Amino acid sequence: MPIQQIVLHPTVDRSLKYASTTVGRDKVYRAVQYFARFLAWYLKRQDYNNKEIIQRLSNLKSALGLSRKLMRLGKSMEHLQHATKALNVEDEFAKYVTIGRQLGYAVYLFWDTFSWVHSAGVYKFQQIKRINENAYKAWLMGLLFSIIHGLYKLHQINSQRGSLISKAKIAETSERSKDTATLKKERKAAIRQLIQDVLDCSIPATALGYIHLEDGLVGLTGFITSIMGAQSQWKKVNGP
Structure with a gap:
């Protein structure tokens, strides 16, 4: 039956597996949220006559943003756990930048909880502007530490790769070729994450007035990084 073939298709199975993860759903919601933000800005800029469509896009953006805040409740504890585990990292520099990154994200999500409470109408905070500013500052701090960590990791990978290439010229072995391929893969992943972090920085930096x-540009940037994050999560869940 055609319906059975569609329902039981491997792509559907992988999609359901991806959607069963909280991170996977969040990346999809985030992509739609930021694309709606971009599209609403674009239509408004083009003097689109149907104001109702623009309002619907704005409502969609707000609704998804609120839903994502709810999905993130309690996630700050996860980042605190990662920060605690980072204490066991032998590399001192990597240890402290990892702790800084995880603490930044943890504090961001802590303040983000109050933002959700306010936006959902559970309780209205008089200092909501300051709460949101604290959240954005913590998010930006986490991203900056992530960028520093990414640059440091790239430096390490390039050093190791250069050493392996030099040794490979002297004695070519399958093991060294395998190590070089692994480092190449790690380097590609590190560069990808670095680009994603740099682009994401524009969101809190703009909200804080630093840039x-x-x-529309913020919306487009958020959409791009959401797709990048979704692709990474897809590979993590379903493999390359």
Whole structure:
């Protein structure tokens, strides 16, 4: 039966497996949220006559943003656990930047909880503006530490790769070729994460007024990094 073939298709199975993860769903919601933000800005900029469509896109953006905040409740504890585990890292520099990154994300999600409470109407905070600013500052701090860690990791990978290439010229072995391929893969992943972090920095930096980007550009940036994150999560769940 055609319906059975569609329902039982491997792609559907992998999609369901991906959607069963909280991170997977969050990346999809985030992509739609930021694309709606970009599209609403674009239509408004083009003087689109149907104002109702623009309002619907804005409502969609707000609804998804609120839903994602709810999904993140309690996630700050996960980052605190990662920060605690990082204490066992032998590399001192990597240890402290990892702790800084995880603490930044943990504090961001802590303040983000209050933001959800306010936005959901559970309780209205008079200092909601300051709460949101604290959240954005913590998010930006986490991203900056992540960028520093990414640059440091790239430096380490390049050093190891250079050493392996030099040794390979002297004695070519399958083991060294395998190590070189592994480092190449790690380098590609590190560069990808670095690009994602740099792009994501524009979101809290714009919200805090440190840089001035148009709403559409922020939306487009968020959409791009969401797709990048979704691809990474897909590979993590379903393999390459």
